[in-house]
Amino acid sequence: MIELKDVRKVYPGGVTALDSVNLSIGAGSIHGIVGRSGAGKSTLIRCLTGLEKITSGSISIDGKSMDGATGAELMKARRAIGMVFQHVNLLDSRTAAKNIAHPLEIAGVPRSQRRARVKELLELVGLSDRADNYPSQLSGGQKQRVGIARALAAEPRVLLCDEPTSALDSATTRQILQLIRSLRDRLGITVIIITHEMSVVREVCDSVSLLENGRVSRSGDLLEVISDTSSPLSKELISLPPTAALEPGQQLIEVLLAESDQVRHIGDLFALLSEHALDVRVEAGSIETIQGKQVGRLHLRPADPLSAQRALDVLSTAGLHAEITTAEEVAAEQAAAEAQEEENR
Numbered sequence: 284m285i286e287l288k289d290v291r292k293v294y295p296g297g298v299t300a301l302d303s304v305n306l307s308i309g310a311g312s313i314h315g316i317v318g319r320s321g322a323g324k325s326t327l328i329r330c331l332t333g334l335e336k337i338t339s340g341s342i343s344i345d346g347k348s349m350d351g352a353t354g355a356e357l358m359k360a361r362r363a364i365g366m367v368f369q370h371v372n373l374l375d376s377r378t379a380a381k382n383i384a385h386p387l388e389i390a391g392v393p394r395s396q397r398r399a400r401v402k403e404l405l406e407l408v409g410l411s412d413r414a415d416n417y418p419s420q421l422s423g424g425q426k427q428r429v430g431i432a433r434a435l436a437a438e439p440r441v442l443l444c445d446e447p448t449s450a451l452d453s454a455t456t457r458q459i460l461q462l463i464r465s466l467r468d469r470l471g472i473t474v475i476i477i478t479h480e481m482s483v484v485r486e487v488c489d490s491v492s493l494l495e496n497g498r499v500s501r502s503g504d505l506l507e508v509i510s511d512t513s514s515p516l517s518k519e520l521i522s523l524p525p526t527a528a529l530e531p532g533q534q535l536i537e538v539l540l541a542e543s544d545q546v547r548h549i550g551d552l553f554a555l556l557s558e559h560a561l562d563v564r565v566e567a568g569s570i571e572t573i574q575g576k577q578v579g580r581l582h583l584r585p586a587d588p589l590s591a592q593r594a595l596d597v598l599s600t601a602g603l604h605a606e607i608t609t610a611e612e613v614a615a616e617q618a619a620a621e622a623q624e625e626e627n628r
């Protein structure tokens with residue numbers, strides 16, 4: 284269990300990068316931390332790993348304090364956390380096996396033990412046949428596998444992944460995320476993934492925290508956070524494709540497909556609309572399968588205000604979150620999402 288209580292970090296120049304951060308991450312879970320540029324993600328990583336001293340509050344891993352530790356105690360606490368980075372930074376002059384062995388050499392692990400451990404780690408990340416390859420002979424995904432094996436060398440209890448797939452294409456991203464999940468299942472480690480990619484969170488995380496301006500605005504089970512429609516960041520977890528041009532003032536009904544016992548998938552929603560002969564049409568929609576459940580957001584275009592009201596009543600009665608939005612609100616949301624994508628590039 285990782286616990287942050289009232290963590291505050293103020294940099295010497297006076298910037299408050301983290302403010303009253305409270306987080307509780309269950310042992311053995313995969314927890315995503317998402318935030319925009321400048322939200323405080325890097326600061327949080329540095330504080331978690333003890334590279335940066337927090338101004339106040341406390342951080343503990345399995346009940347052991349990280350914030351007060353110094354010297355040998357801090358080194359030991361840091362070994363509890365394996366780090367995986369966006370840019371793997373392997374040593375070019377060393378083979379995959381020697382890169383993985385590097386932290387073990389530094390820790391003074393005897394040669395024979397090192398060999399056995401490296402063999403085991405290469406198997407774990409599916410790279411046994413690449414042991415003698417140099418980084419220049421490996422693909423981006425294979426390099427990241429070496430990086431993950433290196434991070435696991437000292438048998439950490441926590442794997443802290445900083446944008447682990449941001450430099451990879453979508454197929455390789457999926458493979459790396461599957462690897463991370465299987466490592467969690469096999470080793471029982473806790474994984475924290477810091478990312479700006481909502482697809483990564485949807486694909487692999489059990490729970491998520493939204494970091495906004497140095498504060499955790501929402502934290503919890505992934506489906507619970509997605510169901511909170513009050514935060515723009517939580518809405519981005521299931522983002523809608525662009526809606527075709529709408530007339531000014533056009534009303535739309537925004538529906539969240541999640542956590543309704545009556546409407547469990549999109550087919551149920553269409554059946555409900557048809558059963559009540561609702562005069563609405565689907566303008567845009569995005570459906571994902573998360574933790575084995577269909578989750579989605581849709582924009583329905585009602586024929587007139589009366590149809591809108593009827594649809595709202597029917598959808599709400601069926602346990603769906605539905606609200607009226609306007610063409611202007613949709614356009615503003617899309618512009619903000621596009622600006623965000625541009626910033627992340």
Ligand SMILES: Nc1ncnc2c1ncn2[C@@H]1O[C@H](COP(=O)(O)OP(=O)(O)OP(=O)(O)O)[C@@H](O)[C@H]1O
Pocket residue numbers: 294295296298299300318319320321322323324325326327
């Ligand atoms: N060493 C520092 N000294 C002073 N201010 C800092 C320092 N490092 C970060 N900051 C400030 O703290 C805030 C949070 O920065 P941080 O780098 O943690 O955000 P981030 O979410 O990682 O952003 P990005 O995704 O762009 O890397 C920003 O306002 C940043 O300017």
